[in-house]
Amino acid sequence: MAPPKIPVDLILKNLAQEAEDAQQKMGKAADVLLGELDAEIATTPYDVVYTQDRVKLKHYPPTAPRKIKTPLLMIYALINRETMLDLQPGRSVVQNFLDQGIDVYMIDWGYPTRKDRYLEIDDHVNGYIDDIVDFIRHTNKVPKINIMGICMGGTFSVIYASQHPEKVQNLITTVTPTHFDIDTGLLNIWMRSMNVDQMVDTYGNIPGDLLNFGFLLLNPARLMIDKYVGFFENMADKTFVENFVRMEKWIFDSPDIPGETFRQFIKDCYQRNLLIQNKLVVGGKRVDLRKLSMPLLNVYGQYDHLVPPESCERLTAAVGSDDTEDICLKTGHIGIYVSSKTQKEFAPKIASWLGKREAPAPKKKRRVSAATKTAPKTVRVRAAKPAAPNAAPASK
Amino acid sequence: MPENRGTETVNEAPHIDWTKMAAQFWGPLAPAWPGLFNPFGDQEKGPSGGRMDDALRSSAALWQALFGSSTAPAALDNFMKAAQVAPDIAFGVGQTCLQTFAAFQQQVQAWIGKRAAAGAAMDTQDLDKAFIREWTETYQNELSRYLKIPQIGLTRFHQERALAVADAFNVLQVRMAEFSHMLYLPMEKSFNALQAQMVEMAKAGPVDEKPKTYYNLWIKLLEAQYMTLFQQPEYSAVMGRTLEAVHEFSAARQALIDDLLKMAAIPTQKELDELYKEIHQLKKRMRAYEKKT
Numbered sequence: 001m002a003p004p005k006i007p008v009d010l011i012l013k014n015l016a017q018e019a020e021d022a023q024q025k026m027g028k029a030a031d032v033l034l035g036e037l038d039a040e041i042a043t044t045p046y047d048v049v050y051t052q053d054r055v056k057l058k059h060y061p062p063t064a065p066r067k068i069k070t071p072l073l074m075i076y077a078l079i080n081r082e083t084m085l086d087l088q089p090g091r092s093v094v095q096n097f098l099d100q101g102i103d104v105y106m107i108d109w110g111y112p113t114r115k116d117r118y119l120e121i122d123d124h125v126n127g128y129i130d131d132i133v134d135f136i137r138h139t140n141k142v143p144k145i146n147i148m149g150i151c152m153g154g155t156f157s158v159i160y161a162s163q164h165p166e167k168v169q170n171l172i173t174t175v176t177p178t179h180f181d182i183d184t185g186l187l188n189i190w191m192r193s194m195n196v197d198q199m200v201d202t203y204g205n206i207p208g209d210l211l212n213f214g215f216l217l218l219n220p221a222r223l224m225i226d227k228y229v230g231f232f233e234n235m236a237d238k239t240f241v242e243n244f245v246r247m248e249k250w251i252f253d254s255p256d257i258p259g260e261t262f263r264q265f266i267k268d269c270y271q272r273n274l275l276i277q278n279k280l281v282v283g284g285k286r287v288d289l290r291k292l293s294m295p296l297l298n299v300y301g302q303y304d305h306l307v308p309p310e311s312c313e314r315l316t317a318a319v320g321s322d323d324t325e326d327i328c329l330k331t332g333h334i335g336i337y338v339s340s341k342t343q344k345e346f347a348p349k350i351a352s353w354l355g356k357r358e359a360p361a362p363k364k365k366r367r368v369s370a371a372t373k374t375a376p377k378t379v380r381v382r383a384a385k386p387a388a389p390n391a392a393p394a395s396k
Numbered sequence: 397m398p399e400n401r402g403t404e405t406v407n408e409a410p411h412i413d414w415t416k417m418a419a420q421f422w423g424p425l426a427p428a429w430p431g432l433f434n435p436f437g438d439q440e441k442g443p444s445g446g447r448m449d450d451a452l453r454s455s456a457a458l459w460q461a462l463f464g465s466s467t468a469p470a471a472l473d474n475f476m477k478a479a480q481v482a483p484d485i486a487f488g489v490g491q492t493c494l495q496t497f498a499a500f501q502q503q504v505q506a507w508i509g510k511r512a513a514a515g516a517a518m519d520t521q522d523l524d525k526a527f528i529r530e531w532t533e534t535y536q537n538e539l540s541r542y543l544k545i546p547q548i549g550l551t552r553f554h555q556e557r558a559l560a561v562a563d564a565f566n567v568l569q570v571r572m573a574e575f576s577h578m579l580y581l582p583m584e585k586s587f588n589a590l591q592a593q594m595v596e597m598a599k600a601g602p603v604d605e606k607p608k609t610y611y612n613l614w615i616k617l618l619e620a621q622y623m624t625l626f627q628q629p630e631y632s633a634v635m636g637r638t639l640e641a642v643h644e645f646s647a648a649r650q651a652l653i654d655d656l657l658k659m660a661a662i663p664t665q666k667e668l669d670e671l672y673k674e675i676h677q678l679k680k681r682m683r684a685y686e687k688k689t
Binding site: 114204218229 | 579582605606607608611615618619622623626627632633635636639640643646647665668669672673675676677680683
C-alpha cells in the first residue's frame with residue numbers, strides 16, 4: 001500500500017503565508033502595546049469605611065435608588081483578590097448590584113505579611129468578619145445584614161452564618177466548596193496527599209506565587225500555552241488586549257495565605273471533610289450547619305474545574321433552613337463574575353431573590369398624647385402572629 | 397668510626413660535615429650584623445636584645461645540645477642504624493599506600509561495574525524513567541553518605557548545616573528532574589498522537605492545509621494527556637516528593653542563614669515568628685475581653 005500523502009509542502013507554504021500575516025499583525029500590535037491602554041481594574045468608586053490590621057471594608061456609594069434596604073456584605077476568598085468582582089465597566093458584579101439598588105459592602109483582605117501567619121479560620125470568621133458585620137449593623141441601624149460569599153469566602157460565610165445566625169438576614173454562596181471528599185476535582189485529589197504541615201512550617205505563609213503555579217498546573221495546555229497563542233493572534237485588537245491585560249493583572253495578583261488558616265483549611269476541609277459532617281471546630285465551637293436557618297441561595301458553575309458542582313450541591317440539604325435554592329449556571333469558576341452574558345442573569349436574579357426576603361419593617365413606637373395619659377387605662381390584647389419565615393432562631 | 401678514603405678523613409655521620417659547614421658559613425656573618433646576638437659567641441656577656449634575642453638564644457642552645465649529642469659515639473651508632481632501617485620503613489609505607497590505592501581502585505571498578513550492569517538491565521522502552529530512578533538510587537545510596545559523615549571540631553554544627561544544604565540541594569535537583577520529566581511526557585505523547593492522526597486524516601482524504609487546524613488538534617490532545625496524567629496516583633506521588641524536596645531544601649538553607657544571622661547578632665526568622673505568635677495571642681485575648689465588656 002502506498003504511504004499516505006501528507007501535503008507537507010502545502011502546509012509549509014501556508015505556514016509561510018501565516019508568518020507573513022503575523023509580521024504585519026506585529027506592526028499593528030506594536031502600536032497597540034506602545035499606545036495608551038485602558039487596563040485598570042476595580043474602577044467603581046468606593047470608600048474605605050473600616051480598617052482592622054490588614055483588612056479593609058469598602059463601601060460603594062449607591063448609583064441608583066435603593067431597592068433593597070438590608071445591606072449586602074460580599075466576602076471574597078483569601079486566594080486572589082476581590083477586584084475580580086469589579087473587573088471592568090460592563091463586567092462588574094459590584095456595578096450591577098449597585099444598579100439593582102443594593103447597598104454594597106466588600107471585604108478587602110489585603111496582603112498578609114509574616115506577622116499574620118498565626119491567624120486561623122477563627123480569626124477571620126469570628127474576628128474580622130464578625131467585627132465588620134457589627135460595624136455595618138450599627139452604621140445602618142439594622143439587626144441583620146445580607147451576606148454573599150465567593151469560593152473560600154463562601155465557606156467562611158457558611159461557617160459565620162452557622163455560628164451567628166442572628167446577624168444574617170439572607171445568605172448567598174457562589175462557587176463555594178463545602179463538600180471536599182470528591183474525585184472530580186484535581187485540587188481535591190492533590191490536596192489529599194499534600195504534606196501541609198511541612199509546607200506551612202517551611203514557608204510560614206503560603207506564597208501567592210506557589211499557588212499561582214499550582215493553579216496553572218491544573219491545565220497547563222490551556223493556561224500556559226493556548227492562552228498566549230490566542231493573545232499573540234489578537235494582539236492587534238486594542239479591546240482584546242485591554243481585556244486580556246486586566247485579566248492577567250487580576251489572575252497573578254495573589255496574596256500569600258496565612259499559614260495556620262491554610263493548614264486548618266486543608267487538613268479539616270480537604271483532607272477530613274469535616275464541614276459538611278458538622279464536625280468542624282472553629283474558635284472552640286463546633287460548626288453545625290443545621291443552625292444555618294436563614295434563606296440560602298447556592299450558585300455554582302457546571303464546568304467549574306476548581307470547585308466542581310459535586311463540591312457545592314450538598315450544602316442546601318445540610319442546612320437547617322427551609323428556604324434554599326440551588327442554581328447551576330453553564331459556566332466555569334469565574335465565568336459567573338466575568339462573563340457579560342452570565343452577569344445579565346446573575347445580578348437581577350440575586351436582587352430579586354433578596355428583595356423577596358427583605359426584613360420586615362420595624363414597628364413604629366406608639367406616641368402617648370397628654371389626653372390619653374389622663375384617661376383611664378384600657379389594655380388591648382392582640383392574638384399572637386405566627387413567626388415570620390426569616391425570623392432569627394433561638395440563640396446557640 | 398671514621399673511615400679513611402684516601403688522604404681524606406670522612407666522618408661516617410654525613411650530617412656532621414654539613415653542620416660544620418653551616419656553622420662556618422653563618423658564624424662569621426653574625427658579628428657583621430650589628431645588634432644581632434651571636435649564638436656562637438660568649439653568651440655570658442652582653443644584654444638581652446628582647447624577645448627575638450631570647451628566641452635565638454634558646455634555639456642556639458638547643459642546636460648546640462643536639463650537635464653535641466650527635467657526635468657522641470652511642471648517638472652516632474643509633475643514627476647509623478636508623479639510616480639503615482629507613483629504606484625498609486619507606487618501602488613498607490609505600491607498599492601500604494599502593495595496596496590502599498589498589499583496594500580503592502577495585503571499589504571504584506566494582507561500583508562502575510554495578511552501574512553498567514544496571515544500565516544494561518534498563519528497559520529501553522522507558523530508558524529516561526529508568527535513568528532517573530538509577531540516578532536517584534545512586535545518589536541516595538552511594539554519594540549522599542559522604543555528605544552525612546559526622547563532623548568534628550568546634551565548628552562542627554556549622555559544617556553539618558552547610559553539608560545538609562548541599563545534600564538537600566542535590567536531592568532537589570534529582571526530584572526536579574523527575575518532576576520535569578513527568579510533565580514532559582504528555583508533550584511527547586501528544587506529538588506522537590498528532591502524527592498518527594495526521595496519517596489517518598491523510599488516508600481518509602485531502603488534508604487541511606491550515607497549520608491552525610493541526611495546532612488546535614494538538615492542543616486538545618495535549619490537554620487530554622495532561623488530564624489523564626494528573627489523575628494518576630503516580631503523579632501525585634512524584635509531585636509530593638518534589639514538594640517535599642523543595643521544603644527540605646528551604647528548611648536546610650534557612651537553618652544555615654539563621655546561623656549566619658546569629659553570628660551577626662541579627663534576629664532570625666524563627667525569633668521573629670515567636671514574637672508574632674505572642675503578639676497574636678495577646679491581641680486575641682484583648683479582643684475577647686473587649687467583647688465581654
